[in-house]
Amino acid sequence: DALLGCHRSYRSRPTHGIGKFKYLLPKEAPKKRKERVQMKEIDAGTEHQYGDVNIQMTSYDLCLVEHFAQYVHRLCNRLSIRVNESYAMPTKTDEVLFMEDRGSKMQLDAVLTTHQRVVQIRGLSSTFAPILLEIIQSSQPEGVHLLMKQHTEADFKSRLKSRPELEELLAEMS
Amino acid sequence: PCRAQPKKKKKVDVKKEQAQKERMKKKLKKLEKAPPELIPIEDFITPLKYSESNRVRSLPALSSEESERRVLLLKKWCLFKQKQDEAEKKAIKALVESQQEALKELRLESEELFEAAIRRDEGLFPFERAGPSYTPPLPGYDPPEGKCVDITRVYTQ
Numbered sequence: 361d362a363l364l365g366c367h368r369s370y371r372s373r374p375t376h377g378i379g380k381f382k383y384l385l386p387k388e389a390p391k392k393r394k395e396r397v398q399m400k401e402i403d404a405g406t407e408h409q410y411g412d413v414n415i416q417m418t419s420y421d422l423c424l425v426e427h428f429a430q431y432v433h434r435l436c437n438r439l440s441i442r443v444n445e446s447y448a449m450p451t452k453t454d455e456v457l458f459m460e461d462r463g464s465k466m467q468l469d470a471v472l473t474t475h476q477r478v479v480q481i482r483g484l485s486s487t488f489a490p491i492l493l494e495i496i497q498s499s500q501p502e503g504v505h506l507l508m509k510q511h512t513e514a515d516f517k518s519r520l521k522s523r524p525e526l527e528e529l530l531a532e533m534s
Numbered sequence: 535p536c537r538a539q540p541k542k543k544k545k546v547d548v549k550k551e552q553a554q555k556e557r558m559k560k561k562l563k564k565l566e567k568a569p570p571e572l573i574p575i576e577d578f579i580t581p582l583k584y585s586e587s588n589r590v591r592s593l594p595a596l597s598s599e600e601s602e603r604r605v606l607l608l609k610k611w612c613l614f615k616q617k618q619d620e621a622e623k624k625a626i627k628a629l630v631e632s633q634q635e636a637l638k639e640l641r642l643e644s645e646e647l648f649e650a651a652i653r654r655d656e657g658l659f660p661f662e663r664a665g666p667s668y669t670p671p672l673p674g675y676d677p678p679e680g681k682c683v684d685i686t687r688v689y690t691q
Contacts, residue, residue, distance in 0.1 A: 407653050407654060410659070439626075448575050448577060450575055450576070450686070451577055451686070452684065453684070453685050453686050453687075454685070455683040455684075455685050456680065456682055457680050457681055457683065459679040459680055471685075475577060486652060486654035487637070489655070491630060491633070493661065494629070495625075499622075500663070500665045500666070501665060502665050502667055503665050503667065503668075504665040505662075505663075505665060506662070506663045506664075507660065507661070507662050508660065508661040509660035519573060520571065521570065521571050521573055521689045521690060521691040522688070522689070522690055523565065523690065523691045525565060526562070529558060529561060529565065530562070533558065533562065
């Protein structure tokens with residue numbers, strides 16, 4: 361731009377491009393496109409190491425489950441266990457209805473929300489796994505349901521929105 | 535006996551079918567191009583009613599004794615938490631050390647058993663455990679009849 365903007369462009373002279381400076385500045389990263397939610401490769405793990413493991417914590421109490429998830433994340437950081445991701449699963453809402461003593465109508469009792477947080481770790485060694493489990497169990501708060509399992513594609517797919525139109529079309533095609 | 539008319543019908547049908555198929559394929563390509571989106575999590579979206587209201591809480595002024603009591607309580611709590619954390623670290627260390635010692639002894643005993651012990655346990659996952667409850671369930675309690683209805687909002691792309 362500096363070359364075309366100024367009217368003194370003597371391309372044959374040795375002073376051509378004398379005002380250039382952009383090559384001296386550090387390279388800017390290209391504009392970020394919308395980050396696509398792609399599934400990262402699932403590690404299967406070797407004989408002495410577990411691959412991707414999901415620690416799922418479920419509870420009706422939001423603050424409790426959040427704090428417990430943070431505690432588990434920090435514990436893994438402190439024990440130098442690699443944490444892939446730490447995300448939240450969508451909340452489920454339940455309506456609890458109960459039948460009145462004398463009557464046929466269902467009465468609304470309460471609306472409960474179930475919250476779930478997931479901490480995904482990788483490279484857990486087989487000797488250290490029972491110790492980690494023991495520590496997490498001993499500090500498990502009330503009402504928080506703990507579940508540890510291997511990470512699968514189905515787990516990842518459950519986080520995504522359903523696409524009924526696509527599925528319909530696929531069914532029609534085949 | 536072959537007539538001209540049914541043949542025309544077949545041609546038109548085939549063309550129409552091909553056109554329909556192409557349209558469907560184009561639609562499919564368009565839908566597949568769009569990347570799948572994550573379901574938005576309702577926990578992280580503050581409902582509007584908490585941000586619109588102008589209610590502001592005015593707290594009463596604290597007396598000096600009260601504030602001092604609170605500061606001392608905070609210090610005691612910090613100390614308690616530190617002791618708890620140190621005990622946890624000590625427990626982890628002790629567990630790891632005893633495990634390593636046991637594995638060393640096992641190695642001296644037999645290599646085969648040592649190899650089998652080092653290998654990962656397939657039966658460990660999936661592991662499930664419900665948290666302890668404030669009150670255990672009452673024996674002989676007759677709950678009223680009712681049902682649970684799932685009213686989670688379903689998001690479609």
